[in-house]
Amino acid sequence: MTNQMVGIExxxxxxxxxxxxxxxxxxxxxxxxxxxAFLGPSGSGKSTLLRSIAGFGPTPQGSxxxxxxxxxxxxxxxxxxxxxxxxxxxxxxxxxxxxxGFGLKERKMPASEIAPKVDAAxxxxxxxxxxxxxxxxxxxxxxxxxxxxRTVVVEPEVLLLDEPLSNLDASLRVQMRRELLALQRKxxxxxxxVTHDQEEANTTADRMAVLDKGVIQQIGxxxxxxxxxxxxxxxxxxxxxxxxxxxxxxxGGAKRFRTSAGDVxxxxxxxxxxxxxxxxxxxxxxxxxxxxxxxxxTILHREFMxxxxxxxxxxxxxxxxxxxxxxxxHDWRDTGSDVHLKVNTNEAVIVAS
Numbered sequence: 001m002t003n004q005m006v007g008i009e010x011x012x013x014x015x016x017x018x019x020x021x022x023x024x025x026x027x028x029x030x031x032x033x034x035x036x037a038f039l040g041p042s043g044s045g046k047s048t049l050l051r052s053i054a055g056f057g058p059t060p061q062g063s064x065x066x067x068x069x070x071x072x073x074x075x076x077x078x079x080x081x082x083x084x085x086x087x088x089x090x091x092x093x094x095x096x097x098x099x100x101g102f103g104l105k106e107r108k109m110p111a112s113e114i115a116p117k118v119d120a121a122x123x124x125x126x127x128x129x130x131x132x133x134x135x136x137x138x139x140x141x142x143x144x145x146x147x148x149x150r151t152v153v154v155e156p157e158v159l160l161l162d163e164p165l166s167n168l169d170a171s172l173r174v175q176m177r178r179e180l181l182a183l184q185r186k187x188x189x190x191x192x193x194v195t196h197d198q199e200e201a202n203t204t205a206d207r208m209a210v211l212d213k214g215v216i217q218q219i220g221x222x223x224x225x226x227x228x229x230x231x232x233x234x235x236x237x238x239x240x241x242x243x244x245x246x247x248x249x250x251x252g253g254a255k256r257f258r259t260s261a262g263d264v265x266x267x268x269x270x271x272x273x274x275x276x277x278x279x280x281x282x283x284x285x286x287x288x289x290x291x292x293x294x295x296x297x298t299i300l301h302r303e304f305m306x307x308x309x310x311x312x313x314x315x316x317x318x319x320x321x322x323x324x325x326x327x328x329x330h331d332w333r334d335t336g337s338d339v340h341l342k343v344n345t346n347e348a349v350i351v352a353s
Contacts, residue, residue, distance in 0.1 A: 005032035005188050006067030006157045008053065013062035015052060015214075022048050023060060024214045030192065035184050037193045037205035041237070045214035047162055050194045054083045054160050066158060082156030086163045088147040090135040096122070096146055097131040103154040121153035124183065140168050141176055148180070152187060159184070159191040165200060177204050198238055202226075210234050232351055235278045242279040242320045248272050248350060257350065261317035263295050265343055270350045278349040281323035285342045286311060286333060294340040299333055315341055 013026040022045050030036045038046035052060050055076035064072045071079045090099050101118045109117075122128045125145040135143060144164055151159065164180070165173045181204045184191045195201050201208050202222040210217045210225060210233075218230045222238075229235035232243060246259040248270040255267040257277050265277070287294065297315030309332055311322045322341065333339065 004067075004157070006190055007032045007034075008158065008190065008192075009063070009065040009068075010053075011063045011065075013049075013052065013060050013064065015048060015058060015060035017058070022214045023052070026062070026214075026216055028209060028216065028219065030190060031206075032190055033188050035181065035191045035193065035204060035206045037195060037201040037208035038211060039195060039198060039201045039208050039237075040211035041196060043213075044211040046194045046196075046211050048214075049211070050083075050160055050162055050192060053079075053158070053192065054081055055079050080156055081158040081160055082151035082154060083160040083162065084144075084147045084151050084164045086166055088143045088164075088167075090143060090146060090150075092135050094135075095131070096127065096133050096135070096138070099135065099146055100150045100153055103150060107154070117153055121149040124152065124186070125149045141172050144168065144176060145179075148183065152183075152189070157190065159187075159189045161191065161193045163194055163196070165195075166197075173200070180204065210237060212237075227347075228349055229278065229351065232276060232278075235349065235351060240281050240321055242281065242284075242318075244277050244279070244316055244318065245275075245353070246277065247274045257345075257348075259295075259316045263316045265295070265345055265348075266292055267345055267348075267350070271352070274353040276351050276353060278351055279320070279343060280347070281310070281321045283344045283347045284320070284322045285344075286313070286322060286324060286339050287342045288340065290340050291342065293345060294342050297339055297341050299335050299337045299339060302332060302335055304332075313339065313341060 008030040010026055010028040013023055015023040026049060038049060040046045051057050053064055055074060059073060063070050066079065097118055100121050101114045104114045104117060122131055125148055127142060127145050130142065165176055168176060177200055193204060205222060207219060207221050209219045212233050218225055218234045225234060226238050229238065235241045244259045246257055248267065249256050249258055250272060255270050257265045257267050295315045297313040299311050300314050300319065301312035303310040307326055308323045309326050313320045313322050
């Protein structure tokens with residue numbers, strides 16, 4: 001079961017439902033064999049974009065090229081893409097074997113050719129021994145594997161996954177996303193995975209696009225998007241972010257950030273003007289002594305999280321989340337304590353307002 005890897009090019013894609021524009025000027029290049037994720041909150045347009053690639057729903061304006069072929073005006077069955085839905089959409093009256101072979105049967109493939117292909121697909125997902133079961137006799141994870149087998153057996157050029165793990169419990173989701181990535185790597189299929197769960201995207205995607213209100217906010221690897229968000233939406237959506245408004249100033253050739261509350265932090269670089277500084281919980285350390293790179297604060301709350309202790313610190317007119325590693329015998333700081341936050345400004349990100 002092999003596939004020639006293809007890329008996907010989306011150019012100036014627009015789509016409206018009535019007077020409501022749900023996709024606005026989407027431009028995107030997905031590389032052959034890439035595991036790509038669409039990430040965003042509910043209503044961001046990620047599932048609509050996936051369905052546009054699949055050919056479901058209204059025809060958008062713009063172009064969608066799969067392997068160089070513009071498919072935007074083609075029906076779904078002529079696009080050679082496979083889609084796994086959130087509900088798995090298995091036929092309840094068919095056995096596992098018949099579910100997996102359904103697409104091949106619809107393509108009028110001879111029964112003598114269907115059987116070995118179905119066996120190969122079931123072996124790929126490790127469920128050959130359940131071939132004669134009915135869907136209602138399977139667990140959620142098994143149903144998801146069958147939905148995957150049914151999709152890949154027809155050898156699509158592109159695999160589309162619309163939140164396929166959302167119906168599983170937390171521990172099974174972790175297991176299944178690893179299996180899903182291993183399957184994708186084995187097949188070499190260009191794959192797009194839609195999720196609102198940043199952990200799922202971070203642990204599976206080669207690259208991802210963060211969407212909000214039908215607009216792609218940023219594209220990049222999970223690490224790049226987390227470390228260098230281009231705007232406040234991406235910063236706040238990916239992980240925990242502490243944000244201080246203010247402005248970047250020059251001080252005798254050196255740069256500094258002055259918060260809205262008047263506190264000052266040194267910077268190694270930055271364009272002058274109004275903006276916000278983005279600090280992750282691990283970018284700060286609670287210390288006792290003031291310094292050029294510290295902010296004065298008061299501990300409001302403390303949470304023990306096993307490997308770390310999380311503090312909520314009131315500083316510079318706002319509340320900041322600060323994570324400190326927990327070590328055996330380490331003394332925790334008391335709520336109400338006056339402290340200083342030592343800021344690692346080399347890891348801070350300045351986002352323009």
